[in-house]
């Protein structure tokens with residue numbers, strides 16, 4: 001940005017929000033130039049609005065002066081959604097973090113969207129209620145970021161993803177107008193159902209300032225099982241059988257042998273190694289919750305199915321500590337595999353759940369053919385695979401990563417899968433979106449974006465392939 005425009009920007013934003021709620025120094029701007037995807041681009045200013053009126057004021061100002069705005073929660077996104085790809089203002093919502101109301105009679109909460117997910121969960125639990133969406137980043141990610149990404153988590157098999165919990169939203173549009181969508185009512189067809197349009201919109205339709213989210217009652221009890229199998233196929237057969245049995249597990253995670261080894265190599269005294277069979281090629285971590293009676297019966301049904309599918313061994317956590325140590329294995333995967341390679345190609349794909357074993361086989365074939373390391377874990381019951389790929393001894397070069405990504409996505413799509421399950425498209429996958437959306441669908445999405453944001457100033461450079469974006473906004 002030219003020096004005189006930068007000076008004006010600093011003066012005007014300071015007048016709108018106060019000195020304490022703006023950052024302009026280079027070192028501060030660097031701090032907000034990246035998210036967990038590790039992509040980078042420098043903003044011209046960072047602002048921390050304290051209320052919806054301030055959000056409206058900044059948006060109206062940016063609209064008038066043609067300045068891009070990028071909403072940001074905790075910056076834990078994995079696809080570059082909060083990176084200011086075209087510069088401009090990064091708007092951090094973290095100071096709008098009030099839980100405005102916990103409505104224990106109507107089982108819902110009204111929150112500002114900067115509230116950290118785990119803090120909402122803790123507040124709900126104190127009132128005997130439960131906010132189920134549980135991205136592994138829940139300790140730091142925000143409700144706004146979760147809604148904008150339609151975040152999932154380990155409990156999605158039973159409880160669904162974020163969109164199932166959004167009853168209503170307050171949104172500031174790119175021109176600064178404020179709109180209110182949805183309500184506390186379970187049944188609400190007063191006008192178009194527009195709330196969903198903003199769920200998963202990756203910060204490209206509006207700044208979500210408040211949300212009404214649904215809560216449920218806390219389950220009475222929970223049982224956790226770790227079941228080891230000698231092959232991916234044996235583990236894979238369990239999933240459709242469990243789902244057909246009428247049991248809905250709260251979580252059904254799988255971990256492949258390489259991830260398991262990485263975790264136990266980092267910490268052989270994890271407390272679980274004696275619970276994991278030496279010939280394990282795939283482990284399922286299964287949790288059932290509900291009333292004590294139902295949970296007992298469900299766990300037994302699952303074990304019977306696992307036995308029929310040649311399980312090698314199982315461990316039913318007997319204490320909270322044992323349960324925690326089993327979950328620790330799952331939670332440690334990301335950190336543990338980082339010790340094997342400084343930079344993985346990390347992907348988040350989904351396939352119809354029954355196709356998981358086939359997809360895992362395809363990934364094994366790909367690893368062999370291309371001489372790659374591919375490690376997999378994920379949410380089996382909802383078909384979501386997280387995978388990390390590298391050369392045998394080194395990270396992939398950028399060009400090779402593009403090729404491998406293309407090969408992985410092409411196998412995914414052949415099985416009726418999606419290139420993004422829960423981490424969004426952002427900048428990381430935008431050039432591949434056409435693999436899932438045909439031209440007519442992509443153009444419809446672009447028309448919606450242009451209608452809401454005719455100047456293309458809200459989170460530009462995200463979601464849409466560059467060519468589609470440039471042609472829509474006349475940048476060819």
Ligand SMILES: Cc1cc2nc3c(=O)[nH]c(=O)nc-3n(C[C@H](O)[C@H](O)[C@H](O)COP(=O)(O)OP(=O)(O)OC[C@H]3O[C@@H](n4cnc5c(N)ncnc54)[C@H](O)[C@@H]3O)c2cc1C
Nearest residue numbers: 073074075076077081136137142144145146148152203208
């Ligand atoms: C260790 C780790 C584990 C993770 N595990 C999971 C997981 O299990 N499941 C999962 O789904 N994701 C997971 N993620 C990804 C990430 O945490 C989620 O996408 C999360 O929802 C992002 O929230 P955030 O507050 O950090 O948002 P940010 O990263 O700041 O922003 C994400 C997107 O939302 C937009 N945005 C943020 N706030 C608003 C708002 N108020 N209004 C409009 N747009 C907004 C941004 O512009 C951006 O496009 C993980 C990430 C990490 C680092």
